[in-house]
Amino acid sequence: MRKRAVLSLALAVVLLLFSACGGPQQSSVSEKAPESGGSAAEVRETFVSGNMQKNSPSGNFVSANGKILFTAVLENAEGLAVLQLMEYDPASGLVSTFCKDPTCDHSDKAEHCAAAHASCNLENNGADVFAMGFETLLKLNGDRFEPVLDSGVAGFFHAGDDLYVRTQDASLLLYENGKGTPKTLLEEYAGYWEYLDGDTLYYESGGFNRVQLSAEDPEPEVLLPGAEAITDGTHIYYTGDSGFLYRCSMDGENKELLFEQRVLPASWNYDETYFYFRLFDGDLRGAGSHEIYRMLKSDPAQVEKLAELPDMVYQIYISPIAGELFVIPLTEAKDSSGNKVDNMLYIVSTESGEFRKLEIS
Ligand SMILES: [Zn+2]
Numbered sequence: 001m002r003k004r005a006v007l008s009l010a011l012a013v014v015l016l017l018f019s020a021c022g023g024p025q026q027s028s029v030s031e032k033a034p035e036s037g038g039s040a041a042e043v044r045e046t047f048v049s050g051n052m053q054k055n056s057p058s059g060n061f062v063s064a065n066g067k068i069l070f071t072a073v074l075e076n077a078e079g080l081a082v083l084q085l086m087e088y089d090p091a092s093g094l095v096s097t098f099c100k101d102p103t104c105d106h107s108d109k110a111e112h113c114a115a116a117h118a119s120c121n122l123e124n125n126g127a128d129v130f131a132m133g134f135e136t137l138l139k140l141n142g143d144r145f146e147p148v149l150d151s152g153v154a155g156f157f158h159a160g161d162d163l164y165v166r167t168q169d170a171s172l173l174l175y176e177n178g179k180g181t182p183k184t185l186l187e188e189y190a191g192y193w194e195y196l197d198g199d200t201l202y203y204e205s206g207g208f209n210r211v212q213l214s215a216e217d218p219e220p221e222v223l224l225p226g227a228e229a230i231t232d233g234t235h236i237y238y239t240g241d242s243g244f245l246y247r248c249s250m251d252g253e254n255k256e257l258l259f260e261q262r263v264l265p266a267s268w269n270y271d272e273t274y275f276y277f278r279l280f281d282g283d284l285r286g287a288g289s290h291e292i293y294r295m296l297k298s299d300p301a302q303v304e305k306l307a308e309l310p311d312m313v314y315q316i317y318i319s320p321i322a323g324e325l326f327v328i329p330l331t332e333a334k335d336s337s338g339n340k341v342d343n344m345l346y347i348v349s350t351e352s353g354e355f356r357k358l359e360i361s
Contacts, residue, residue, distance in 0.1 A: 046232070046271040048124050050318045052157070053193045053230045054269060057083055058328055058342045060122040063320035064129045064140055066091070069098060069122060070326075072342040072360050076105060079336035085115040085131075085145075086360060088345075090321060095345075095360045100143075108134070116145040124320075125158040132156070135168060148178070159196050166191070185213050186220075195231050197250070202231055208238060208252075223252035228265040232297070237275060239265055245277065247300075258300040269316045269325075271350070273297060276306070276325065278313045284330060285312055292316065292327065292348065307353040309346055323350050 051060055061070045068088040076082045084106055085098040099106050099114040106113050116138050118131035129140035130148070137153045138145040155166040163175040165182065172189035173182035191203030199214040208229035211220040229238035235247040243262035248255040264280035275295045279288030289312040296302040311329035319326055327346040335341050348355040 044271075044318070044320055044322060047318045047320045049195070049232060050230070050269040050271065052123070053195065054266075054315065054317065055120065055193075056266070056315060056328070057120060059315055059317060060120065061317050061319065061326055062122040062124045062129055064124075065143075068320065068326075069129065071119060071122070073340065074343075074361065075335040075341050076107070081335040081337070081339035081341050082107060083119050085118045088358065093358070095358055114144040116147070118145045121155055123157060128158075130156070130158070137163075137165070155192060157194055157196070164194075164196075186211070186218060193230070195233065197233060202236075202250075204229065208236060224248070230265075230268060230270070232270050235297075237268065237270070239263065243280065245295075256300070258295065259303065267292075267313060267316050269318055270297065271318050274350070275300075276316045278316075284314075289313060289330070292325075292353075294350075305353075306350070307348050307355055309348075309355060310357075311344070311346070319347070324348065325350060327355075 047063070058072045059070065061068055068090065070086055070088070071083055072086050073081050074084050086095055087098045088095050097106060101112070101114065104110045104113050106115055108117060117133040118138050119133065121132035123130040131138045131145060132153065132155070133145070133147065135151055135153050136147045137149040137156050139148045149165065152168050153165055154168045154170070157164050158178070161177045163178040164185070165173045165175065166189055167173060170188060170190050171184055172186040174185050175182045191201070191205040191209065193204040195202040200210055200212055202208065202210045207222050207226045208224040209220050209222050211218050224236065224238050227238040227240070229236050231237070231250070234250070236250060236252070237245065237247045240246050244257060245259040245263045246255055246257055262280045262282070263277045267276070267278040269276050273296065275297055277293055278291060279293070281287045290310070291308045292306045292313055293303055294306050309327065309329060311331060313327055314330040315328040317326040317328070325348045327348055328342070329344060329346060331343060333341045333343040343359065343361045345358045345360055346355045347358060
């Protein structure tokens, strides 16, 4: 059974600050592949699946040519916060801008920027890397992003060679084999954080939903009204009205309370073995904000504290390098106009809980 996950950003998620793409966005998932870092083709399934159902302007990590790409809001030469495509080199431990042209400011005025305004919805699909530009779909070609679709794109994901596009006028299109004339799958579609299993599409949109795409007249079904959710294809994990952590089966049945404390949906993610999260007492900077917890998926009663960081934890991403997590902290860094900027990341070992800080200024 082929499974794909996609994810996107919802400003609706409790806490989000700023969106360069201006609304829900998606990215997606790729072929199941061997577990190891290194070449772009070797992408862990949980790396793509988990990360694809989370998104943020400073999030979505993808693997490309042995490096890891992500976006971050940084202060530019004029002292203003600008979303940038960044590159982390695991071999050197260094972070730099993806575009290496020292004369380029990587802004929307920069016509020849190698990042081509890639700003969100970063996606690994096999060895290919895709991203959203300004209403465009971009593909990494060598060391540059180039347009595949040059207008009308609001979000996208791939399932194998097939390309699914949410359009600016809110329909869902299918480009078979990624090209040609698209087929309209849904006339009205505003979903994000997609996960495709066979012909059943799971997605967020005012709750967690599913729809059978091959049906003659596809009827979306709300599985979990109002819930924020993430799925690993076996269970749907979500918070109820209480903010506590629950899960259920893929049809919305068999609901179980997993953890009787409030957790932060922006933080959660999963790998093959664990579900990761931080606590949330109603104040982002409140009690429990520095700690990363994890729960054994096969036995949710087993919860342990993996790490406690010097900075407050905001989001947890799965790395293509097995045994590591990327953690985006909540920091106070601001540009000259007072807008928040990202100036660091943490890499946390899933084996020891040891961590190191990466400066991304
Ligand atoms: Zn540039």
